[in-house]
Amino acid sequence: MARPRKFDEQQVLRSATETFWTSGFAATSLDDLMRTTGLGKGSLYGAFGDKQALFQRVLDGYCADAAAGLRERLSGPESSSAARIRTLFDMMVAAASGSSGPPRACLLAKSTAELAATNADVAARAQQTFATIADLLQAEVESAQAAGDIPADRNARRTAHHLLAVLRGMEALTEAGMDESVLRDAADAALMAVGLRPEGQ
Amino acid sequence: MARPRKFDEQQVLRSATETFWTSGFAATSLDDLMRTTGLGKGSLYGAFGDKQALFQRVLDGYCADAAAGLRERLSGPESSSAARIRTLFDMMVAAASGSSGPPRACLLAKSTAELAATNADVAARAQQTFATIADLLQAEVESAQAAGDIPADRNARRTAHHLLAVLRGMEALTEAGMDESVLRDAADAALMAVGLRPEGQ
């Protein structure tokens, strides 16, 4: 009944994510988005609305993916909860010195810093995502406690919030390009402090 | 021998700090800066150079002040090291729900998120500031260990990096407007995990 779209919406969103992720919201121009997505202004506006709306779509998608990825990683069937928690922190450390040049921090962290104070939608998405992460961590802590890898007398919720803070802090330190050893220390100390039994299960 | 300046440089820098702090670098226009500082473009450029240079001045000043404030607070003569560490975390929690509306996060955190990946000067300043904070924390941890408030077998440096990560993480959660209880949990769990003896000394 009408002309169909020539582009794949998911593909375009992925490109836009990349662009916003690299430059931030304010520093990304419509021309940048046109260049990276390959779409004209008209198509961009017709499909997603203005820059702000497109960004929100991008951020929502990123948060959904991030939460899903974490859920998959943490709630996965393989290995023990303790090992999965440890692996999560290891990955965070590895991200600090991954590949080359200045490491690119989490889009959510950058967006929250840039926009949460002035944009209620961004703030709400950030809160919801952090809350989800906290829930996942709490479940994993409880699982580790059941397995005897974390002392049973610890408050699981409080511990989860502690781990969440350390993770977000590591992210912030990564943004600044801090030495990997600092991240390593923070991760090791956090896991030890939580009472996680050292090494192989 | 020549016309003196009509404005107080420190006062202008304070105004500019306020403006960049509220809006971020990219979202602050020269007109904004002219409005908040009261200076004309000519004066602004004559005294500080372009927007980028002014921002660097502002950030450097902010970091110096922050480090000095922390040094004063942490190395102060009053009370015990343990109490001073605890107070530091309490203040971080209090900042989350201070006054009204969305809390304004640390300028360094916002700047790092926005610019560190693309601006080496900002990244360097962030690294240096975080390293300074880590040093201060380490000294305080050692002092607390000497006083018997933190177990002597803990690695002071690793513990300091852990506390640094928690502090920066709390900052990130504050940016998002997370509930104070989350911050409270993170702070309590961190201090407990560090082995800091509970409450009054």
Place this chain on the structure above:
DNA sequence: ATGGTTCTGGACCGCACGGTCAACATATGC
């Protein structure tokens, strides 16, 4: 008072911004 020197204010510049729109292309339903 005068000359030398710096500071100030704002007019001005070229540019790129976010956003709109109308002419045209391309699909479907009949």
Place this chain on the structure above:
DNA sequence: GCATATGTTGACCGTGCGGTCCAGAACCAT
């Protein structure tokens, strides 16, 4: 194959951007 409906393209718009510049103001030394 024509009517209809949507997608696409890029020219176009007004605005505000960061930055320059210069005419005049203000001060000091003499």
